[in-house]
Amino acid sequence: MVFLVRWLGAFALLAVTFNPTPWSFTRWAQAQYTTQLSLVVLFGLLLTVAYLIYLAATLRSLGLFGMLLVAAVFGAVIWVLVDWGVLATTNSAMNIWLGILALSRVLGIGLSWSILSQRLSGQATVDKVDD
Incomplete structure (x- = not known):
């Protein structure tokens, strides 16, 4: 459930920023x-x-390599679906x-990775704190 909420938040953020509609x-x-520049700047900053x-x-939990690896996995899944004819690239x-x-x-995976890792390994994750 936690992953679903975090993923939906990420989906909403990306979809609100840009989508084909x-x-x-x-x-x-x-x-x-030109008419509402202050609102455009405010919402852009938010x-x-x-x-x-x-x-x-996401960078803290997965790192750059982990992000690229997860993106590559989803890219490969989409590639397989296109290759099998389930998805078409014409739309x-x-x-x-x-x-x-x-x-x-x-x-979503980046935000939930520490929770998933903790549950799979049984080890708690602790942030490094410098005094």
Whole structure:
């Protein structure tokens, strides 16, 4: 359940930022930056803070190599599904949603990795604290 909530948060963050529908921050910001620049900047900064939180936690738990490895696994799964004819690459909107799904899975796994690792190994994770 914890992973699901964290993954849905990552999915929402990515989907709010950009998606193939007209309802995304990037499309709204492109249309409104001349008339509502202060709101565009405010929401852009809020999204940036959210991305920093997600990326910092993911980098801390998985590291860059781990993030690339998890992304490669999801990329390979998508490749297999395309190879078997389950997915088609002709629909660009679906490709964007697949990218959002794969990236959100990477962030969701990164946020939940320490919990999963602790449960699998039985060892507690402790952050290093410098005095």
